[in-house]
Amino acid sequence: MADENEVSEDDLKNMSAEEIAELQKQNCIFCKIANKDIPAKILHEDDDIICILDINPASEGHIIVFPKKHYMIMPHLPEDILGKLFNTVKLMSNTLLRTLQSAGTTIFVANGMAAGQKAPHVLIHVFPRKQDDGLLELPRHDITDEQAVKISSTLKPYIHRAFGSKMNNKIPEISVDLSENKQEKVIEQKPLEKKSENTDDKNSSEKIHDMEKKSEKPMTRTQQMEHKPAKSIDLDGVAKLFGG
Amino acid sequence: MMACPICDKEYAKNILYENDKISVYMAINPAIPGHLQIFPKQHYAILEEVPNELLSYMSSATNKLSMLLFELLKVHGTNIIIQNGVPAGQTIPHFSINIIPRRTDDNMKLEWDMKQATPESLESIHRLISEGITEVPASNVVAKAIDIFPKTEERRDEMPVDSSEKPADIKSDASDKKINYYLKSLERIP
Secondary structure (H helix, E strand, O other), X not given: OXXXXXXXXXXXXXXXXXXXXXXXXXXXXXXXXXXXXXXXXXXXXXXXXXXXXXXXXXXXXOEEEEEOOOOOOHHHOOHHHHHHHHHHHHHHHHXXXXXXXXXXXXXXXXXXXXXXXXXXOOOEEEEEOOOOOOOOOOOOOOOOHHHHHHHHHHHHHHHHHXXXXXXXXXXXXXXXXXXXXXXXXXXXXXXXXXXXXXXXXXXXXXXXXXXXXXXXXXXXHHHHHHOOOOOOHHHHHHHXXXXX | OXXXXXXXXXXXXXXXXXXXXXXXXXXXXXXXXXXXXXXXXXXXXXXXXXXXXXXXXXXXXXXXXXXHHHHHOOOOEEEEEEEEOHHHOOOOOOOXXXXXXXXXXXXXXXXXXXXXXXXXXXXXXXXXXXXXXXXOOOHHHHHHHHHOOOOOOOOOOOOOOOOOOXXXXXXXXXXXXXXXXXXXXXXOOO
């Protein structure tokens, strides 16, 4: 272990993604907590999941719920672990409401450093809230009707695909009109709109097809949801956020 | 039961997708363009009421949408946030999961100030909480949490008109297979 800790930046550059991931795993503090190599205030655990008290709490009673196995971001989790994780979060939130007479909890996950993720292990934060404690507020960003229509028309066909349903209607024509009237930004939107009008087009939507595991057959909704997230290159790339 | 704007479809304009279990919305009060919100079809006010199976389904849906935002909007990350109860910032009395796209340069502060807990306080809170962990539904605390929702809700229009800020930076070049641009920015070793 001592040797592995002495990895220079040059070494890192020459390592494969797998090697880096392995290195991270060995140095992951949350894996060590799960293995009981590092002590923690464990509240609850089973074979897959462990709940501990955060030693740097946002508020008293701040709990971290995480899988024992090393996964970097939430989209990497297998469906069964993911479901179990959220059900455990519910149990912890319920417990906080009762034991601390709290009237609310914040559940928080950061996927990626840009989202504030600090450790390369999926963590779900659950902490009790009091009225006006100012711990975590979502900013409000006003968007115009025009923007809303654009966002909506951009995302809609992809969301439908991701859930395994084809849209009955094509993109409303209004969005096409809008994009013609709109300035610079529209250029980037055009390929998508074209694509969404042609649901048989496979080339222009490979990524989304990847997410559907290249399934040609329509799936039932349940089958779709039982699908594990495709271990596509794209997704693994996203998890590289910590260099692994 | 108070009127629920989600069950009443007051924000139908924001719906991007729905099936028999969930509805995916463009967030009603977006933190940033691209902010999504998943609501269960059936009415549940807070997390504690949502059945396990449905919650699992919603968590899968959350992952799907995270991946979608990574791919489509080329964002650098996502925050998954549940505002569970009024003190947590929940304004609509219908449970939801927020999926917020993040970029390294978005200047959004979604963090809390970390406090330093003393071993004594950790010890006592640990005892208090671990003794209370039980699967028993907490109907009275649920009732209490629901009770404090404002009766007449102060609601904003779902799509406020005019904004002095720059238009949404929604990029969606589907034909661009290179996602290296945003992956690069993720590849940072702390």
